[in-house]
Amino acid sequence: MFRLLIEKELREIIGSTKFAVSFGVCSILILLAFYLGAANYLASVAQYNAARAENLRQLEGLTDWLAVRDYRIFLPPRPLTTLVSGIANDVGRTIEINGRGDLVAHDSRYGDEPIYAIFRFLDLDFVFQIVLSLFAIVFAYDSINGEKERGTLRLTFANAVPKAHYILAKLIGSYAALAVPLLIPLALGSLLLVVMGIPLSSNEWMRLGVIIATGIAYVGVFLTLSILLSSLTQRSSTSFLMLLVIWVMSVIIVPRGAVLLAGRAVSVPTIEENNAKKGKLNAQLWREDREAMTKFQPSSSSDPQRMASEFQKLMQEMADKRDARMKQLSDRLNEERTNAQQVQRGLAFGIARVSPAATFALATTALAGTSLDLEYLFRDAALAYQQAYAGFMFKKTGVNLSRGMIIMRTESGDPEKPKSINANELPVFTYSERGVSEVMQAVLPDIGLLLLYNVLFFAGAFVAFLRYDLR
Amino acid sequence: MESGQPVFEAIGLTKKYEDETLALDHVSFSVRAGEIFAMLGGNGAGKTTTINLFLNFIEPTEGEARINGIASHKDPLTAKRNVAFVSENVMLYPNFTALQNLDYFSRLGGKTQYSKENYHAVLRRVGLQEEAHTKRLRGFSKGMRQKCGIAIAILKDAPAILLDEPTSGLDPQAGFEFIELLRSLRDDGKSILMSTHDIFRAKEVADVVGIMNRGKLIMQKHAAELAGHDLEELYMKYIAGHIRDAA
Helix, strand or coil, rough: CHHHHHHHHHHHHHHHHHHHHHHHHHHHHHHHHHHHHHHHHHHHHHHHHHHHHHHHHHHCCCHHHHHCCCCCCCCCHHHHHHHHHCCCCCCEEEEEEEECCCCCCCCCCCHHHHHHHHHHHCCHHHHHHHHHHHHHHHHHHHHHHHHHHHHHHHHHCCCCCCHHHHHHHHHHHHHHHHHHHHHHHHHHHHHHHHCCCCCCCCCHHHHHHHHHHHHHHHHHHHHHHHHHHHHHCHHHHHHHHHHHHHHHHHHHHHHHHHHHHHHCCCCCHHHHHHHHHHHHHHHHHHHHHHHHCCCCCCCCCHHHHHHHHHHHHHHHHHHHHHHHHHHHHHHHHHHHHHHHHHHHHHHHHHHHHHHHHHHHHHHHHHHEEEECCHHHHHHHHHHHHHHHHHHHHHHHHHHHHHCCCCCCCCCCCCCCCCCCHHHHHHCCCCCCCCCHHHHHHHHHHHHHHHHHHHHHHHHHHHHHHCCCCCC | CCCCCEEEEEEEEEEECCCCEEEEEEEEEEEEECCEEECCCCCCCCCCHHHHHHCCCCCCCCCCCCCCHHHHHCCCHHHHCCCCEEEECCCCCCCCCHHHHHHHHHHHCCCCCCCCCCHHHHHHCCCCCCCHCCCEEEHHHHHHHHHHHHHHHHHHHCEEEEECCCCCCHHHHHHHHHHHHHHHHCCCCEEEEEECHHHHHHHEEEEEEEECCCCEEEEEEEEECCCCCCEEEEEEEEHHHHHHHHH
16 A cells, blocks of 8 residues: 555656656756866866966076065865855965965956856756755645645545555655656766766765765755645645745745844954054054164164164064064954854854755755865965975075065175076975865754754644645 | 445434534435435535545544444544545546556555456446547546546445535536446445435436435435425425525
C-alpha cells in the first residue's frame, strides 16, 4: 500500500506537463551554471596568470630592490568560486604591496566589468535559491487540496488507506520526484567540470557535494512547506498565493530587511570617518613636529656634520613617535570597526536565518569560500605577505620599509655596472582557504537549520493532514 | 454474511456540526444484498452527509453507519474494505490513462490479481470505447470519467456500493447505460446506496426509495408500494407536508 502510494505520486508528477517543463528548464540552467562557471574559471586563471606575469615583467631590468614600485599580489581564482560566486565578484582581487601602510584591494570583477553587476551571474546558488525553490512550490502547492478539488482524495480514502501512510508517501514521492531528476543534470554538470579540465581537489569535490546536498535540503524546505500549506487550506489557489508571498518574503524581503535592520541597530564607523580621524591626528602630529623642529638646538653649531646628524636623529625620533601614535590610532579604529561589523553581521545574519533562502546562501557561500570570510582571508594573507615582503626588502636593502625611512645615498668612485635583481627571489604570495573541517563546523548550524525547517514543516503537514477534512 | 442481512445500515444516524447545524437527525434505514436504495432530496437534505458518515469522512454525533455489520467510525479501514464509492464528479488522475487509473485504484482497494485484459474487459462492460482505454483522462467527458469510476467500483468487487449523485450531468444515453449497469450490479448481488436528485431514474431502478428533507428521512417505500404512484407528485407532497409540519 505504502509503496503503491509512493509509486503513484512519482508517476503522477513525472507524467505531468509541469514536470517536463520544469525538468527541462532546470537541466538547462544547471548545465549552463556549470558551463559558465567552468568557462569563467578558465578565463579568470588566464587573467590571473597574465596579471602575475605583467607584475614580474615590471621588475625586469631593475638593478636596485629599492626601485621596486607597484608590486601587487592577486587573489587566485578558485573553481568553486565560479559555481557559487557569493561576494567573489564584489571584492577587489589585487592589492598593492609597499611593505607598510593600509592595504586596499581593488580591481573587483564587477568594478572591471560593471555590466555583470546589473543582473549578476547565473550560478548554482541562483539556480537553487530562485529557480528550484519556485519549482518545488509549483510541484507541491496543490498536493493535498488539489486532490480534494479533483475528487481523488475522496475516492482514495473511500478505500482502506491510513492517513499517515498517505501523507508520508506524498512527501517521499514528491521529494524523490524532485530530487532524483535534479541529480541527473547535477551529475552531468560535475562531469562537465572534468571534461573542461577544471582541477578540483578532493577537498573541493567534497565541498561541491555538500553544496548540492544543502541545495536539496533547501528545496525540500519549500516542498514540505508547500505540502503543509496545501494541507492547511481547502483551495489550491489559496495555497499557491500564500506560498508565493512566503517565497518573496524569504528570498527577497527578509535577507535585505535583516541587513537594513542590523544597519540601523548597530552603527559601524565608515572607512571615510576613520580616515578623517587619522588625517586629523596626522595633521596635529605634523604641527607638533614642526614646532619641535623650530625649537631644535644643536649641541654645537660649529660642526655641520654633527648638526645634520643630530637633526636627522630628531627627525627619526619624531617619525617613530608619529608612526607609533598613528599606528595606535589606526589599530584602535580598525578594531572598533571590525568589532562593530562583527556585531552588525551577527545580528543581520541571525535575523536573516529566519529565511531558508538566506540560510542556504550563508551555507553555500561558506562552503564555496565566497562568504564575507573571503575578504578577511585575503586581507589577512595580504598582511602576512606584507610583513614577509618588508622582511625580504630589509634583507636586500637594509631599509626597514615598515618604518617609512627616507634614505639619502651618495655615490662616489668608479661605478660598477649593477646587476639586475632577480624577481623570483621575492616571497611568493599564498592564499589559503579554510580547511574542510573548519568550514563544515561553520556551516553545520545552517545545514542543521535547513533540515530542521524540513522536519518542522513536514511534522506540521502530517498533523494538519490527520485533521484534514476529506469531504 | 447471511442472505437478507443488511449490508448498509443506518441506525439513528445523527450529525450535528460545531455551529449547531443539524445535518442529519436520527436517520435509520437498511439496504440488503441485491437491493438498490435511492435517497431522494434537495440540496442540504442530508444525502451527502449520510454518504460521508458511511465513508467515515465525518464522525456521527449519535448512532452508527454500518457496512456489512461494521460501524464505520469504529473500524473505518475494515468497513471501507467492504465498500466501493463513485462520486458525483469523478475526476481521477488526469495524467494517467484509463487503464492506469483502474490499475492504481484496484490495487489501492486491495485487488492485485487483475491483468490488463481484466481492465479492458471491465471498461468494455461499462461502455467505454476501446480507443479511450489507453488515453489520458485529461480529455475525457464527464460521462467517460463516470464510466471509469464505475469500472473502479466494479473491480473492487465489494459487497456494498455507494453512489453520490451518479447520474448528474450525464446525457440521456449515458444515463440509460448507467441504469442498465446498476441493474446488472444488483443482479450480481451488490447492495447499492445512491443519492440522487433524479426522481425519474430513481423510480426506474430503485428497489427502495427514501425521501430526505432537512436531515430527516421523511419517507421510505419499496418499489411495489410505489407502483401506480407518480413519484414526483409523492415527493412534492412529502416535502410540502414536512415543511408544513416543521412550520
